[in-house]
Amino acid sequence: MKKIYPNKAVCIGCHLCEVACVTAHSKSKDIILAHNVEKAQEGLAPRRNVAQEGPVCVALSCRHCEEPMCVAACISGALTKNPETGRCEYNEEQCVGCWSCLMACPFGSIRRHPVKEKIIKCDLCAGRDMPACVEACPNAGLIYEDRGKD
Amino acid sequence: MKYVIVGNGVASVGAIEGIRRADPDGEILVISEESTPTYGRPLISYLLAGKIGPERMPLRPITFYDKFKVKMALGSKVVSLDAKAKTVSTDDGNTHPYDKLLLATGGVPFVPPLPGKDGSGVYSFTTLANAETLVDVAKNCKTAVVVGGGLIGLKAAEALHDRGVKVSIVELAPRVLSAAFDDKAGGLVAKRLAEVGIDVHCGTQATEIKRDESGTIVGVHLKDGSFLPAQAVVIAIGVVPAAALAKDAGIKVDRGVVVDERLASSDPAVFAAGDVAQAKDLILDDNRVVPIWPNAFNQGFYAGKNMAGADSPYLGGLAMNSIAFYGLPTVSVGIVNPAPGEAGIELSETLDEENATYRKLVFKDGKLVGYVLVGDIDNAGLYTGFIRFKFPLDADTKAKLVSGCPSILQWPEGFFDEKFNPVGAQEIV
Ligand SMILES: Cc1cc2nc3c(=O)[nH]c(=O)nc-3n(C[C@H](O)[C@H](O)[C@H](O)COP(=O)(O)OP(=O)(O)OC[C@H]3O[C@@H](n4cnc5c(N)ncnc54)[C@H](O)[C@@H]3O)c2cc1C
Ligand code: SF4
Ligand code: SF4
Numbered sequence: 001m002k003k004i005y006p007n008k009a010v011c012i013g014c015h016l017c018e019v020a021c022v023t024a025h026s027k028s029k030d031i032i033l034a035h036n037v038e039k040a041q042e043g044l045a046p047r048r049n050v051a052q053e054g055p056v057c058v059a060l061s062c063r064h065c066e067e068p069m070c071v072a073a074c075i076s077g078a079l080t081k082n083p084e085t086g087r088c089e090y091n092e093e094q095c096v097g098c099w100s101c102l103m104a105c106p107f108g109s110i111r112r113h114p115v116k117e118k119i120i121k122c123d124l125c126a127g128r129d130m131p132a133c134v135e136a137c138p139n140a141g142l143i144y145e146d147r148g149k150d
Numbered sequence: 151m152k153y154v155i156v157g158n159g160v161a162s163v164g165a166i167e168g169i170r171r172a173d174p175d176g177e178i179l180v181i182s183e184e185s186t187p188t189y190g191r192p193l194i195s196y197l198l199a200g201k202i203g204p205e206r207m208p209l210r211p212i213t214f215y216d217k218f219k220v221k222m223a224l225g226s227k228v229v230s231l232d233a234k235a236k237t238v239s240t241d242d243g244n245t246h247p248y249d250k251l252l253l254a255t256g257g258v259p260f261v262p263p264l265p266g267k268d269g270s271g272v273y274s275f276t277t278l279a280n281a282e283t284l285v286d287v288a289k290n291c292k293t294a295v296v297v298g299g300g301l302i303g304l305k306a307a308e309a310l311h312d313r314g315v316k317v318s319i320v321e322l323a324p325r326v327l328s329a330a331f332d333d334k335a336g337g338l339v340a341k342r343l344a345e346v347g348i349d350v351h352c353g354t355q356a357t358e359i360k361r362d363e364s365g366t367i368v369g370v371h372l373k374d375g376s377f378l379p380a381q382a383v384v385i386a387i388g389v390v391p392a393a394a395l396a397k398d399a400g401i402k403v404d405r406g407v408v409v410d411e412r413l414a415s416s417d418p419a420v421f422a423a424g425d426v427a428q429a430k431d432l433i434l435d436d437n438r439v440v441p442i443w444p445n446a447f448n449q450g451f452y453a454g455k456n457m458a459g460a461d462s463p464y465l466g467g468l469a470m471n472s473i474a475f476y477g478l479p480t481v482s483v484g485i486v487n488p489a490p491g492e493a494g495i496e497l498s499e500t501l502d503e504e505n506a507t508y509r510k511l512v513f514k515d516g517k518l519v520g521y522v523l524v525g526d527i528d529n530a531g532l533y534t535g536f537i538r539f540k541f542p543l544d545a546d547t548k549a550k551l552v553s554g555c556p557s558i559l560q561w562p563e564g565f566f567d568e569k570f571n572p573v574g575a576q577e578i579v
Contacts, residue, residue, distance in 0.1 A: 008559075
């Protein structure tokens with residue numbers, strides 16, 4: 001399957017991927033409304049986050065594991081592995097906010113929704129051909145391609 | 151190939167998904183005593199609390215069983231296993247042959263020989279049916295006592311409290327969740343429970359369930375001399391592996407069904423997974439029964455793959471619990487209470503009582519082997535990663551973990567690219 005591969009050698013920590021993620025997951029799809037209104041009112045937050053240690057940085061999000069620990073841990077069935085697409089899918093309706101997945105994912109890819117008792121997680125921009133973060137990166141720091149059997 | 155799975159808990163769902171990774175067509179039959187398709191067992195406390203409705207209970211969409219080509223025999227209990235003939239027989243008179251059998255029978259609630267336990271008003275809390283019963287009980291019940299302050303007991307107490315019942319918890323150990331917490335974490339949680347009005351009595355035990363002449367429960371006597379008035383008692387001391395089928399068939403059973411790295415029992419055609427199994431532990435390098443959800447799913451998944459012929463060793467389970475108490479989230483993973491005087495252990499504890507946050511890290515031989523987080527749990531997954539991948543830690547990294555700042559960029563050189571940015575076609579876990 002196609003996944004997003006982050007390259008820490010070229011990431012400059014500009015956070016544009018986060019901006020694109022927030023906009024893509026907003027209701028308005030408008031960069032200003034998304035950041036200045038929906039963020040405050042609805043707790044809209046990025047699913048991709050830049051990690052920084054000294055001079056090194058890299059933009060991380062769910063890696064859609066072949067054998068996802070989050071799916072194993074999910075008590076409600078909100079997280080499932082789609083056998084056809086290989087994506088690790090999240091259904092917010094089902095989630096009860098138990099944080100089991102947040103504890104189990106060894107990559108720290110799951111976050112709490114800022115206001116709801118729900119989680120947020122990368123969905124590879126369901127419905128778009130190219131994830132918004134990949135499109136937004138000025139340095140090809142995120143590559144969306146198929147590198148293996150899954 | 152004909153697969154038979156006994157039980158339809160989460161281990162069973164894991165097994166179905168595991169089998170289908172390796173064998174798209176083999177016949178799968180699931181036989182289960184409970185008559186509903188697999189539901190989120192931990193969700194029964196959310197149902198009892200009224201937080202979710204019955205439509206939210208199923209763990210997978212109803213189309214799941216068709217899509218994965220699974221036949222279901224629900225409401226049917228397996229009463230015997232003939233390992234020689236490779237058949238199982240059910241209480242409704244059927245006999246099913248198998249090539250590979252999975253025992254995913256879970257656990258049965260343990261009820262101690264407590265005087266007064268027999269009769270009306272005493273309940274367990276492990277099934278959907280139990281939760282439905284307690285929804286009705288709660289309507290006409292002012293006070294209840296929950297015997298057992300482990301995960302299930304706390305969940306039952308919380309849910310009954312949400313239904314307007316005044317609840318007291320009785321726990322033998324000096325703190326609630328004694329295995330997953332230490333005294334500091336237990337203390338913060340007990341304080342939170344007291345604030346919302348749930349009484350916690352630790353370090354004592356129920357000695358008798360008192361009934362009046364008509365047999366109606368009036369309360370519970372404790373060893374410390376006190377008496378807790380109650381109309382209902384929930385016994386939630388723990389579950390014991392439902393291993394009788396295996397034992398009677400001559401399969402090796404210790405505390406649970408003993409399984410190897412492929413999740414196979416002493417009989418190569420019989421596998422076991424979940425609360426019934428005594429399987430490998432990631433840290434302890436030994437087989438243990440750790441009755442938690444993620445282990446049950448993973449063991450089922452690996453059992454499934456191996457039953458279907460994939461040679462896929464199970465790396466071992468990791469004890470983990472995530473529970474929130476009225477807005478106070480807690481996470482506990484791995485070894486949190488090392489034996490006193492154990493060699494190579496180093497502890498770090500950061501307690502902020504005012505803000506109800508606590509972070510405890512347990513290191514062994516320079517690696518992270520366990521942690522407890524109360525209040526601030528946002529970095530839990532990253533800490534879990536350090537345990538799961540068994541990274542050796544230099545002083546700098548250790549200091550960062552201790553100060554509450556774990557990061558993927560602290561991983562050893564090369565490991566980041568292996569997991570996040572591998573080159574070319576390779577198996578990606
Ligand atoms: C209230 C509650 C809350 C919990 N919360 C958490 C939590 O937050 N996190 C966590 O990690 N764990 C939690 N757990 C524990 C978790 O639910 C179990 O570890 C998990 O359900 C085990 O799954 P399993 O598939 O091994 O067995 P089970 O879910 O117990 O399923 C076994 C099934 O097999 C059937 N069965 C047994 N014997 C037979 C037979 N002879 N013939 C036919 N069918 C049979 C049973 O009826 C049952 O349906 C909780 C448990 C409870 C009760
Ligand atoms: S959330 Fe974590 S465990 Fe789940 S698929 Fe993504 S990276 Fe893997
Ligand atoms: S927080 Fe939601 S998605 Fe995560 S394990 Fe719990 S129910 Fe599943």
